[in-house]
Amino acid sequence: MASPDRPLSPHLQIYRWQWTMALSILNRATGVALVAGAFGMVWWLLALAGDSAAYDDFAACLGSPLGIVATVGFMACLAFHFFNGIRHLLWDTGWGLDIPTAFRTAMIVIVLSVLSFAALAWLVFGGAA
Amino acid sequence: MKLRHPIATARGIGSAQGGVEHWWAQRWNSVVLIVLTPWFLWFVLASLGADQATVRALLAQPWHAVLMLVFVGMLFWHSMLGLQVVIEDYVHTAWLEWTLHMVNRFVCLLATLAAVVAIGRIAFAA
Numbered sequence: 001m002a003s004p005d006r007p008l009s010p011h012l013q014i015y016r017w018q019w020t021m022a023l024s025i026l027n028r029a030t031g032v033a034l035v036a037g038a039f040g041m042v043w044w045l046l047a048l049a050g051d052s053a054a055y056d057d058f059a060a061c062l063g064s065p066l067g068i069v070a071t072v073g074f075m076a077c078l079a080f081h082f083f084n085g086i087r088h089l090l091w092d093t094g095w096g097l098d099i100p101t102a103f104r105t106a107m108i109v110i111v112l113s114v115l116s117f118a119a120l121a122w123l124v125f126g127g128a129a
Numbered sequence: 130m131k132l133r134h135p136i137a138t139a140r141g142i143g144s145a146q147g148g149v150e151h152w153w154a155q156r157w158n159s160v161v162l163i164v165l166t167p168w169f170l171w172f173v174l175a176s177l178g179a180d181q182a183t184v185r186a187l188l189a190q191p192w193h194a195v196l197m198l199v200f201v202g203m204l205f206w207h208s209m210l211g212l213q214v215v216i217e218d219y220v221h222t223a224w225l226e227w228t229l230h231m232v233n234r235f236v237c238l239l240a241t242l243a244a245v246v247a248i249g250r251i252a253f254a255a
Contacts, residue, residue: 085159
């Protein structure tokens with residue numbers, strides 16, 4: 001419980017934006033978004049265990065425009081959080097903490113996230129069409 | 130004038146001494162999730178467009194039921210620890226912070242148990 005009169009360290013609005021900092025913020029934001037996705041998964045499991053009306057309701061919501069937007073969003077968040085999480089685990093071993101490597105791994109994470117998101121989107125939407 | 134040494138006012142209101150367990154749990158949770166997420170995506174893709182009975186039959190297979198249970202458990206444990214840090218970082222009003230900590234734990238536990246009951250019902254009713 002920080003007292004409000006304590007001096008604060010410089011925050012986001014002070015620093016120039018960097019890729020590494022943007023990815024750090026995105027890691028947290030996608031993590032929070034994925035919790036919402038996790039509740040969606042529980043809804044799916046409960047509907048699956050319930051009667052056919054419950055499952056039809058779930059399928060109708062998932063197939064609605066809002067459901068599709070949410071699904072696409074969760075897929076993008078999952079792709080990013082998955083690869084950036086691996087990056088964090090590598091940092092935890094002590095590897096890659098210097099700035100050039102952190103920048104390089106940031107670029108690798110972005111490329112892998114975009115590619116895997118595209119592959120996932122193709123499997124979900126392209127395969128069915 | 131305050132005669133108390135600053136360390137005396139700082140003692141006892143600092144770390145809850147639970148940081149290491151939290152840190153380790155979040156790491157090994159994430160390793161399990163890295164392994165299980167490809168399986169989960171495969172499972173979802175296999176269920177796409179299938180009717181309810183087909184998906185239930187797939188989930189009722191012992192290994193899929195077990196993996197789904199582990200996935201759900203790890204996912205909500207990981208979620209709970211992650212949200213806890215977000216609350217600690219951004220919420221500085223004491224009563225609100227502790228309320229949110231309790232809501233976070235309760236909701237994650239509730240979601241886990243709901244998923245376990247759903248998976249169990251499908252696995253044991255098959």
